[in-house]
Amino acid sequence: MRRHDFTPATLDAMAFGRRPDPAVVGLTFVNAPSGRKSWSFRRRLPGSKKILSLTRDYPAVSLAEAREWATTLNEKIERGIDPREEARAEQAHLGMTLSAAHKLYMAVLTRGDRKKLKPRTLSDKQLIFDRDIKPRLGTQLIYDLTDDQCWEAVYDKAKASKDRANKMASELNCFLRWCSGREGRMAGIEPLTHPAPTLTSTWFSTGPKANQRFPSDQEIKWLLQALVGEALQYRRGFLLLLLTAGRRTEVHCAPSSEFVDGV
Numbered sequence: 001m002r003r004h005d006f007t008p009a010t011l012d013a014m015a016f017g018r019r020p021d022p023a024v025v026g027l028t029f030v031n032a033p034s035g036r037k038s039w040s041f042r043r044r045l046p047g048s049k050k051i052l053s054l055t056r057d058y059p060a061v062s063l064a065e066a067r068e069w070a071t072t073l074n075e076k077i078e079r080g081i082d083p084r085e086e087a088r089a090e091q092a093h094l095g096m097t098l099s100a101a102h103k104l105y106m107a108v109l110t111r112g113d114r115k116k117l118k119p120r121t122l123s124d125k126q127l128i129f130d131r132d133i134k135p136r137l138g139t140q141l142i143y144d145l146t147d148d149q150c151w152e153a154v155y156d157k158a159k160a161s162k163d164r165a166n167k168m169a170s171e172l173n174c175f176l177r178w179c180s181g182r183e184g185r186m187a188g189i190e191p192l193t194h195p196a197p198t199l200t201s202t203w204f205s206t207g208p209k210a211n212q213r214f215p216s217d218q219e220i221k222w223l224l225q226a227l228v229g230e231a232l233q234y235r236r237g238f239l240l241l242l243l244t245a246g247r248r249t250e251v252h253c254a255p256s257s258e259f260v261d262g263v
Contacts (some may be wrong), residue, residue, distance in 0.1 A: 006019070006022055006023070006029075006063075006161065007020055007063070008059075008062070008063050011037075011058070011063065014029070014031050016031050016032065016033050017030075017032065018030050018031075018032060018040070019031075019072070021066075021067065023067060024067050024070045024071055024074070025043065025070075025074055026041050026042055026043035026070055026073070026074060026092070027039060027040075027041055027066060027067065027070035028040045028041075028133070029058065030055075037057075037058040037059070038055050038056060038057050038058050039055060039056040039061055039066040039069075039070075039078050040053070040054075040055050040075055041053070041055070041056075041069070041070050041073055042056045043074070043077060045077060045082055046077065046078075046080065047080075050082070052073070052077065052082065052083065052084065052086075054073070054083075056069065083113050091141065092188070093190065094141065096141065096142050096143065096189060096190070097138065097139050097140060097141055097142060098133070098134070098137050098138050098139075098140050098142050098145065099134055099138040099139065100142075101142045101175075101179050101184075101189055102129055102133075102138075102175060103136075104184075104187040104188060105175055105179065105184075105187075106122070106125070106126060106180055106181060106186075108178075108187055108197060109122060109125070110122060113183075114183065122191055125174075125175075128167055128168060128171040129171065129175070132164060132167075132168040132171075133153070133168060133171070136153040136156070136157075136158065137149065137150075137153055137172075140191070142179060142192065143190065143192060144194055145176075145195045145196075146196075147195050147198075149198045150172060150176075150195060150196035150199060151199075152198065153168075153172075154168055154169045154172070154199065158204050159217070162204035162205070163204075163206050163228055164202070165204055166200075166201045166202065166203060166204050167201065167208065169199040169200060169201060169203055170199070170200065170201030172196070172198065173196065173199035175199070176194050176195065176196065176199075177194055177197075179192055179194075180192045180193060180194040183217075184191075210227055216228075220242070223242075260263075
């Protein structure tokens with residue numbers, strides 16, 4: 001067919017059938033018996049048995065647009081690129097929001113591929129994300145996330161609670177570090193540079209954490225009465241905690257050099 005016979009007017013007047021475009025390899029105009037008109041692109045991928053087959057509607061896609069579309073496909077095929085794989089990769093890229101990445105993160109942590117976490121730890125991580133991170137950053141594309149966006153979200157949370165803001169910063173840092181590491185890539189996240197590595201759980205001062213409540217004489221009496229029937233080592237352990245006001249690990253895991261005559 002001569003090129004000047006392949007025009008919008010001739011296509012509109014064409015009877016049922018298929019007519020290859022003489023100007024662009026692989027592009028064919030199709031007029032189906034149902035009356036539906038469309039563009040068909042078919043071409044074998046070099047070095048493969050795969051055949052790329054794509055369609056577009058006519059006249060929604062004009063002759064000029066169809067030729068541009070097919071020309072782009074041909075250029076990619078000549079470079080060894082499968083346009084379908086490229087489109088799937090692009091779709092996956094655009095779908096990798098923080099919420100999507102966090103589902104991958106929690107799935108890996110729940111399976112315990114590298115390290116087993118306690119159920120309470122997993123629950124706390126999910127809670128912090130759902131309550132503090134997701135409402136602000138959940139729909140953000142992870143590849144476009146910036147340091148400023150992370151810190152602005154943390155500072156906004158601090159207006160309501162500095163303690164929650166610190167926990168949010170810590171968990172967000174942990175999550176993003178995972179995403180930018182090997183495990184994140186293995187889970188399907190593209191190579192990523194941690195956008196906010198300075199996030200920390202101690203950014204905001206929340207005051208002393210020491211317990212300001214002290215047991216009353218009656219409560220101490222009840223404790224001692226409850227310990228009467230226990231073995232000697234347990235009675236001595238609890239008394240040491242009361243007398244020293246030390247942390248449990250400091251008392252129960254004290255080195256032998258700190259013991260004198262069994263005390």
